[in-house]
Amino acid sequence: MKKFMNTAETMVAESLDGFVRAHEEFVVFGADRKFVRRRHLIPGKVAIISGGGAGHEPMHIGFVGRGMLDAACVGHIFTSPTPDQIVGAIEEADTGAGCLLVVKNYDGDVMNFEMAAEMASSRHKIEMVIVSDDIETARTQDGRGRRGVAGTVIVERLLGAAAEKGMALPALKALAGDLSPRVRSMGVALTGVTVPHTQRSTFALGPSEIEMGVGIHGEPGHEREPFSSADAIITHLSETVFKEVAPVADKALLFVNGLGGTPPAELYLAYNTAHRFMTDHGLRIVRSLVGPYATSLDMQGLSVTLAILSEEELLLWDSPVATAALRWGC
Amino acid sequence: MKKFMNTAETMVAESLDGFVRAHEEFVVFGADRKFVRRRHLIPGKVAIISGGGAGHEPMHIGFVGRGMLDAACVGHIFTSPTPDQIVGAIEEADTGAGCLLVVKNYDGDVMNFEMAAEMASSRHKIEMVIVSDDIETARTQDGRGRRGVAGTVIVERLLGAAAEKGMALPALKALAGDLSPRVRSMGVALTGVTVPHTQRSTFALGPSEIEMGVGIHGEPGHEREPFSSADAIITHLSETVFKEVAPVADKALLFVNGLGGTPPAELYLAYNTAHRFMTDHGLRIVRSLVGPYATSLDMQGLSVTLAILSEEELLLWDSPVATAALRWGC
Numbered sequence: 001m002k003k004f005m006n007t008a009e010t011m012v013a014e015s016l017d018g019f020v021r022a023h024e025e026f027v028v029f030g031a032d033r034k035f036v037r038r039r040h041l042i043p044g045k046v047a048i049i050s051g052g053g054a055g056h057e058p059m060h061i062g063f064v065g066r067g068m069l070d071a072a073c074v075g076h077i078f079t080s081p082t083p084d085q086i087v088g089a090i091e092e093a094d095t096g097a098g099c100l101l102v103v104k105n106y107d108g109d110v111m112n113f114e115m116a117a118e119m120a121s122s123r124h125k126i127e128m129v130i131v132s133d134d135i136e137t138a139r140t141q142d143g144r145g146r147r148g149v150a151g152t153v154i155v156e157r158l159l160g161a162a163a164e165k166g167m168a169l170p171a172l173k174a175l176a177g178d179l180s181p182r183v184r185s186m187g188v189a190l191t192g193v194t195v196p197h198t199q200r201s202t203f204a205l206g207p208s209e210i211e212m213g214v215g216i217h218g219e220p221g222h223e224r225e226p227f228s229s230a231d232a233i234i235t236h237l238s239e240t241v242f243k244e245v246a247p248v249a250d251k252a253l254l255f256v257n258g259l260g261g262t263p264p265a266e267l268y269l270a271y272n273t274a275h276r277f278m279t280d281h282g283l284r285i286v287r288s289l290v291g292p293y294a295t296s297l298d299m300q301g302l303s304v305t306l307a308i309l310s311e312e313e314l315l316l317w318d319s320p321v322a323t324a325a326l327r328w329g330c
Numbered sequence: 331m332k333k334f335m336n337t338a339e340t341m342v343a344e345s346l347d348g349f350v351r352a353h354e355e356f357v358v359f360g361a362d363r364k365f366v367r368r369r370h371l372i373p374g375k376v377a378i379i380s381g382g383g384a385g386h387e388p389m390h391i392g393f394v395g396r397g398m399l400d401a402a403c404v405g406h407i408f409t410s411p412t413p414d415q416i417v418g419a420i421e422e423a424d425t426g427a428g429c430l431l432v433v434k435n436y437d438g439d440v441m442n443f444e445m446a447a448e449m450a451s452s453r454h455k456i457e458m459v460i461v462s463d464d465i466e467t468a469r470t471q472d473g474r475g476r477r478g479v480a481g482t483v484i485v486e487r488l489l490g491a492a493a494e495k496g497m498a499l500p501a502l503k504a505l506a507g508d509l510s511p512r513v514r515s516m517g518v519a520l521t522g523v524t525v526p527h528t529q530r531s532t533f534a535l536g537p538s539e540i541e542m543g544v545g546i547h548g549e550p551g552h553e554r555e556p557f558s559s560a561d562a563i564i565t566h567l568s569e570t571v572f573k574e575v576a577p578v579a580d581k582a583l584l585f586v587n588g589l590g591g592t593p594p595a596e597l598y599l600a601y602n603t604a605h606r607f608m609t610d611h612g613l614r615i616v617r618s619l620v621g622p623y624a625t626s627l628d629m630q631g632l633s634v635t636l637a638i639l640s641e642e643e644l645l646l647w648d649s650p651v652a653t654a655a656l657r658w659g660c
Binding site: 002003004005006011014015016017018019021022023054055057058062190191207208210227229230231233234260261262263264265266267268269270271272273275285288289290292295297298300302322327328329330 | 332333334335336341342344345346347348349351352353384385387388392520521537538540557559560561563564590591592593594595596597598599600601602603605615618620622625627628630632652657658659660
C-alpha cells in the first residue's frame with residue numbers, strides 16, 4: 001500500500017494540520033484540536049455544524065467558512081467523531097442563536113451526534129438534520145434508509161447560506177426537510193479502497209469490473225458489472241437519480257463528484273454525459289459542480305448528484321461563500 | 331484499463347465539452363472549437379494565451395477567466411496544440427493590446443507556439459514566455475533546460491492578474507522574466523500512467539517503488555527508490571526546491587499539486603511536511619495552494635512548488651480571479 005502517509009495512527013492528525021495551515025484565512029482549530037471551526041464566528045447567527053469520519057476530504061473541513069459551516073468534527077478514517085468532539089464544537093460555535101447539526105445518515109454518526117445534542121441540550125438550542133441522498137441504500141431495505149453521500153455538500157451549502165442571511169433555527173430545519181427529497185446521488189467505483197489501519201481493500205475488483213451503487217466508505221454496491229463505456233455507466237447513474245427527483249420542477253444543479261482517485265478530465269467527461277441525459281429529459285441544468293468534494297480515500301470512481309432547486313435555493317447557492325473547497329462572491 | 335471514457339479518439343473532445351458546459355459562466359468555445367476562451371474579453375487588455383496537451387486538467391482550461399487566461403488551446407493527450415489552433419486563439423483574443431503566449435518548456439509546445447506567433451505576427455503584437463520550473467530536468471543536462479510543470483499555474487495567475495490591471499505587453503514579459511528563477515517544482519510518482527491511445531503505462535512501478543523527479547507526461551524521474559514515509563519523500567522534494575530559490579527573499583507561496591490520482595487528504599498531509607520544512611528553514615509561507623491543478627491523467631503522485639514572491643506579486647496573487655479552478659475576490 002503506497003500512500004502519502006507516515007503511520008496509520010497519525011495520518012488523520014497530520015492531514016488535518018496541513019489543512020488548517022493551508023487555509024488559516026478561513027479556519028482555526030477549536031479547543032483541544034477537537035474540531036475545526038470558522039476563524040471569525042458571527043454573533044447571533046445559527047451555527048451550522050457537521051462532521052464525520054476522515055477519508056472524505058474536503059468534506060466537511062473544506063466547507064468551514066463564511067456561507068457554509070461554522071465547525072466540522074473529524075473522526076478517525078471512516079469513523080464517526082466522538083460526542084465529546086461534537087459537544088466541544090457546539091460550545092464554541094454557538095454564538096447565541098443555537099446550532100443546526102448536519103449529519104450524514106450512518107448509525108455511528110447519528111448516534112454520536114444525538115448523544116452530543118443531548119449532552120449539550122441544557123445549555124444550547126439544538127436541531128439536527130439527517131442527510132440521506134444515496135439512491136442505492138433505499139433499495140437494500142435494511143431499515144436504515146438512505147446513506148448520506150455527496151448530496152451533503154449541497155445541503156450544507158444551502159443551509160450555510162441561509163444561516164448567513166440570518167435565518168432562524170426552526171426555518172433552517174424546515175428548509176432542510178423541504179430540500180431533502182429533491183437531492184439524490186448514486187456512485188460507481190472502478191477500484192476499492194485500502195483502509196490504512198487494516199491495509200485491506202474494502203472490496204476487490206478485477207481489471208474489467210466495476211461496482212455499481214457504492215458508498216463512500218468502501219461499501220460494496222448492488223451489482224458488479226463488466227466495465228463498459230463511460231456513456232453506459234453515467235447514463236445508468238443519471239437515469240436512476242433522475243427518476244427519483246425529476247417530477248418536482250425543472251431547474252437543477254448537476255454535481256459530478258470524484259471519489260478521490262479519478263482525475264478532473266474524466267469527471268468532466270462524465271459530466272458531459274450526465275448533462276446530456278438531463279437536458280434530453282427536459283431538465284434545465286442551471287448550476288454545476290465538478291470535482292472531488294466528498295471522497296472515499298483514493299477510490300477511483302465518481303457519483304452523480306441531481307438537486308432540483310427553487311429560485312430561492314438558487315439564490316442561496318449563488319450567495320457569497322468563502323471556504324477552502326467552495327469559494328465565490330467574496 | 332478502466333477509465334471514464336468512451337473511445338480514446340473522442341475522450342479529449344468529450345471532456346472539453348463537459349468542461350465548457352459546466353463552466354459556461356466563465357468560458358465559451360472559440361471559433362471552430364479550436365480553443366476555449368474567456369466569455370467576456372476586455373477591449374484594450376493584453377490577451378494572455380496558453381495551452382498544451384490534454385491530460386493535465388484543469389491546466390490550462392480551468393484557468394481561463396477574469397484575472398488569469400483569455401484563451402487556452404488543448405491538444406491531444408500529452409501532445410501540443412497545433413499552430414492553427416493557437417493562431418485562432420490569437421485572432422479572437424487579441425482586443426488591441428497584443429498577446430502574451432505562456433508556454434511550458436517542451437519541444438513540441440515551443441515549436442508550435444513559435445510557429446503560430448510567426449504566422450500571426452504581421453497582424454498582432456506578440457510576446458512569448460517560456461515556463462521552466464522543474465528542478466529535475468536541469469540535472470539531466472540534455473540541453474533542453476527545465477520542463478514547465480505545476481509552477482505554470484503561478485506564472486499564469488500573476489501574469490493574468492497584471493494584465494487585468496492594465497499592464498502592457500513589454501512589462502508583462504519583464505515580469506515573467508523576473509519571476510521565473512523564483513518558481514521551482516519537483517514531482518514524485520507512486521504509479522505510472524496509462525495513455526489511452528496506446529493502452530500502455532509510461533513506466534511501471536512495483537508495489538513498493540516510487541519514482542523521484544517525474545514530469546507530467548509520464549516521463550520517468552532520475553531515481554527509482556523504495557517507498558518510505560511521506561516525511562522522507564516530501565522532505566526530499568522540499569529541500570530540493572528550497573535550495574534553488576531560498577536565498578532570494580523570505581515570503582513564499584507553497585503549492586502542493588496533485589497529479590490526478592492522489593486524494594486531497596494525502597495532499598494536505600504532504601503540505602504539512604513541506605510547510606514544516608520551509609518554516610524550519612526560515613521561509614515565511616504566506617500563501618498556499620493545495621489540490622490537483624496540473625495533473626498527469628490519473629497518476630498517483632504529487633509535486634511541490636515553491637515560489638518566492640515580492641509584495642507586488644502577492645498583491646497580484648490576491649487580486650480577483652474568476653476561473654473554473656481558481657476563484658476568489660469576485
